[in-house]
Amino acid sequence: MALHRGTRVYRNHQLLDGAAVALFPLPMCGRFALHASPEIVAEFLSLDEIDEFPPRYNIAPTQPILIAIGGHQDRPDANRANRSAQLARWGLIPSWVKDASKFPLLINARGETAATKNSFRAAMKYRRCLIPATEFYEWRRTGGGPSEPFLFRPKFGRPFAFAGLMETTIDPDGGEIDTAAIVTTKASGPPADIHDRMPVAIEEGEFERWLDCRDYNPAGVADLIAGSAVRGFEIVRIGTAVNKVMNADPSIQEPVDEHPIRSTGETKTAREADTGSHSDDVDQLKLI
DNA sequence: CCAGACGTTGTT
DNA sequence: GTCTGG
DNA sequence: CCAGACGTTGTT
DNA sequence: GTCTGG
Numbered sequence: 565m566a567l568h569r570g571t572r573v574y575r576n577h578q579l580l581d582g583a584a585v586a587l588f589p590l591p592m593c594g595r596f597a598l599h600a601s602p603e604i605v606a607e608f609l610s611l612d613e614i615d616e617f618p619p620r621y622n623i624a625p626t627q628p629i630l631i632a633i634g635g636h637q638d639r640p641d642a643n644r645a646n647r648s649a650q651l652a653r654w655g656l657i658p659s660w661v662k663d664a665s666k667f668p669l670l671i672n673a674r675g676e677t678a679a680t681k682n683s684f685r686a687a688m689k690y691r692r693c694l695i696p697a698t699e700f701y702e703w704r705r706t707g708g709g710p711s712e713p714f715l716f717r718p719k720f721g722r723p724f725a726f727a728g729l730m731e732t733t734i735d736p737d738g739g740e741i742d743t744a745a746i747v748t749t750k751a752s753g754p755p756a757d758i759h760d761r762m763p764v765a766i767e768e769g770e771f772e773r774w775l776d777c778r779d780y781n782p783a784g785v786a787d788l789i790a791g792s793a794v795r796g797f798e799i800v801r802i803g804t805a806v807n808k809v810m811n812a813d814p815s816i817q818e819p820v821d822e823h824p825i826r827s828t829g830e831t832k833t834a835r836e837a838d839t840g841s842h843s844d845d846v847d848q849l850k851l852i
Numbered sequence: 853c854c855a856g857a858c859g860t861t862g863t864t
Numbered sequence: 865g866t867c868t869g870g
Numbered sequence: 871c872c873a874g875a876c877g878t879t880g881t882t
Numbered sequence: 883g884t885c886t887g888g
Contacts, residue, residue: 594860668860701871855888857887865876870874
């Protein structure tokens with residue numbers, strides 16, 4: 565690990581007059597939830613079948629996550645995509661890695677560069693996947709104080725899907741291990757107030773294209789990443805209980821404030837529309 | 853040619 | 865400060 | 871992503 | 883396996 569750490573420092577800096585200076589300003593998604601029923605998720609992803617799974621409110625790196633793969637309609641009778649769901653460890657391990665313990669945890673892949681990186685190139689070309697979720701979490705770093713957690717949730721009750729990359733590797737015991745990472749891009753709109761990076765979400769109408777690695781190469785899906793916007797979400801500040809992975813019950817999602825501090829999308833939130841409470845939040849309402 | 857990295861986020 | 869575990 | 875460890879010798 | 887640095 566010392567090697568990697570040293571390398572990172574070296575690559576991000578350049579020696580000028582003997583002093584290390586940053587070459588460029590280094591401007592995510594590290595936690596999410598999935599508590600829709602398996603039936604809803606299967607319908608959402610057009611899966612023929614799906615195993616049971618429990619509701620999870622605090623999914624963290626290294627844990628198993630549900631992913632959907634496949635998608636080319638190679639069955640003549642298929643009007644629904646030929647997809648399947650399975651579990652993968654969150655933290656992608658490239659197939660050529662000999663000792664995963666000496667390799668950093670790749671929970672995110674930068675969408676801007678993933679197609680050219682050794683670690684992601686093959687997955688970007690051959691093993692794109694979707695990662696269903698019902699909410700995700702982001703932390704806002706404040707000056708010196710503790711970071712504040714925020715919940716990003718769709719304004720209308722439906723799951724969404726992250727753009728994911730999947731890889732299969734062989735563990736020391738000879739067993740196959742499937743791993744996955746979430747694709748990220750530069751944050752824009754309201755999410756940018758929380759964090760510089762955000763996960764890429766794929767619209768339902770584009771599931772097929774993202775998953776179909778036979779007919780669409782990385783260039784053929786680049787627009788899904790570049791044009792990604794986290795639309796139709798509201799962003800609410802939540803308590804710090806989410807910080808601890810052990811805290812995994814629904815209460816960790818309870819808002820701290822009365823209203824969402826931000827909303828993404830074209831209109832005011834459903835919640836505000838229902839209650840008619842515009843008030844202080846309206847001027848903070850920003851559109852993507 | 854061989855050796856060694858292969859990544860993201862964040863920080864200052 | 866840095867690494868590991870979840 | 872955050873939280874929590876970060877070590878050795880020896881013993882049960 | 884493939885790329886970069888030396």
